[in-house]
Amino acid sequence: MSPARTLPTVVVLAAGAGRRFAGATPKLASPLGRASVLAHTLESVLGSGLPLVVVTVAPLVGLVREVVASRDIVLLPPVGSASREPLGAGYSIAAGVTARAQACGWLVLPGDMPRVRPQTLQLMARAVGQGAAPIACAQHLGRAGHPVGLAAEMYNELSRLSGDQGLRRLLARYPSLAVETGDPGVLVDIDTREDLERLIAAEPAFAVRQPVPLRQTDQA
Numbered sequence: 396m397s398p399a400r401t402l403p404t405v406v407v408l409a410a411g412a413g414r415r416f417a418g419a420t421p422k423l424a425s426p427l428g429r430a431s432v433l434a435h436t437l438e439s440v441l442g443s444g445l446p447l448v449v450v451t452v453a454p455l456v457g458l459v460r461e462v463v464a465s466r467d468i469v470l471l472p473p474v475g476s477a478s479r480e481p482l483g484a485g486y487s488i489a490a491g492v493t494a495r496a497q498a499c500g501w502l503v504l505p506g507d508m509p510r511v512r513p514q515t516l517q518l519m520a521r522a523v524g525q526g527a528a529p530i531a532c533a534q535h536l537g538r539a540g541h542p543v544g545l546a547a548e549m550y551n552e553l554s555r556l557s558g559d560q561g562l563r564r565l566l567a568r569y570p571s572l573a574v575e576t577g578d579p580g581v582l583v584d585i586d587t588r589e590d591l592e593r594l595i596a597a598e599p600a601f602a603v604r605q606p607v608p609l610r611q612t613d614q615a
Contacts, residue, residue: 407491496554502516
């Protein structure tokens, strides 16, 4: 049986506008040492060995294809398309989950979280597989972060998410398991340029720009 059927799929959300992030360069494309913010996040996912799908938009798809195979990309329609509602986190989650409808579960991970460790993703995958609760929430020192793990039984709820409706309603409605990860990266997201600058200051290696090797062969 393929890993996509026996392991949860990581749904990487890489379609947000990042309106709080000032500057000409999109947040996810901003350099963070040897690679972009998004590339670091994707490399962590690839390093975990878990199947993935990246939900993105046209302005960022080239960046995603530098790291991820085309078969693992879901390209959302432009905002304002006549037959589509405005995009948002809920819309992106639904698109990723429905693209991997046969998965045994999903880990939802925003693309602006470059410090999440591969081992943390593996830990969360095991938590989903154990089935103690339909939702598993990564945390560090008691504080909730990402990824959020969701069992296959949540498919109908996830596939109906839309607009800016994220996972909060589901977290309020269904029992969840708090998973202590020991990974401060589950709390580190980059919403503003100041967030990025703080991360660079804390990690001197991120201030050095070097080419990043590709990890996954691009096969259609």
